[in-house]
Amino acid sequence: MTQPPLTILLASPRGFCAGVDRAIQIVETALERYGPPIYVRHEIVHNRHVVEDLERKGAVFVDELDQVPDSGKVIFSAHGVPKTVPAEAERRQLFYIDATCPLVSKVHNEALYQYKAGRQIVMIGHDGHPEVVGTMGQLPAGAILLVENEGDVATLDIADPGKLALVTQTTLSVDDTASIVAALTQRFPEIISPRSEDICYATTNRQDAVKAIAKRCDVMVVIGAPNSSNSNRLVEVALRAGCANAYLVERAGSMNWDRLEGHMTIGITAGASAPEELVEEFISACRERFEVKIEEISVRQEDVSFNLPRILVA
Secondary structure, three states: OOOOEEEEEEEEOOOOOHHHHHHHHHHHHHHHHHOOOEEEEOOOOOOHHHHHHHHHHOEEEEOOHHHOOOOOEEEEOOOOOOOHHHHHHHHOOOEEEEOOOHHHHHHHHHHHHHHHOOOEEEEEOOOOOHHHHHHHOOOOOOOEEEEOOHHHHHOOOOOOOOOEEEEEOOOOOHHHHHHHHHHHHHHOOOOEOOOOOOOOHHHHHHHHHHHHHHOOOOEEEEEOOOOOHHHHHHHHHHHHOOOOOEEEEOOHHHOOHHHHOOOOEEEEEEOOOOOHHHHHHHHHHHHHHOEEEEEEEEOOOOOOOOOOOHHHHO
């Protein structure tokens, strides 16, 4: 029986970013150097496939440090942690490695710089996201105020509008953030923006790649975890950019294939914490059902890399 045709527009860049790649390398290198178990506080990145692969190699994922034995070695996730976490590790004399993405650390440093300059800080982000918890936890309670949307801007209670600074979560929608920044600037004209863009290059690149193909797609498939902020933003970007149907799919096995019935062109991308093998797995599953033609659409090349912590390369 002849298979129905399916054109796949493959977005590029997609998948792992430099910060995610570095975080995974940190865990793998620690396992090689020190042997298992290596404890990891929270998911090292938001992807179950990655987490399960590291578990098979000897990583043990925990919610908090009280689950790490006194003799244990622990790694902090790429999303960053409040200052109370390394302080507790030091109090217990735990061996720890911080895998915080350098671009998240940049936001931490920006917040600290503005705080020391005597400014109140407003952070655009999602309440409860590990990166937001980590950033707000760099400073005393109340030093950073969180806004999630334009409505929150209207209710902000600022003691001195002339001493106000802005930081953002790194994995937000560029377009959504721009509208919130505009609302903040309109209400607080003297607010100081970051010295360089907080939304990371990988988030921007993946969103731009989705925008480049969205109008040509009947369906956009974003491969990523449901708790991945940047993956969820890619779905929203696709819908806003003109794709009528966009879905977040963890991997091929969780796809509702009825969604592709009658659709001749689909877009495929992957969040920054989704490995390329999940993209390949999804395309292979498409080939089992369709006569597939692939066109890769690249908006730019990425050549960013981050060094491992010195303790692992010494």
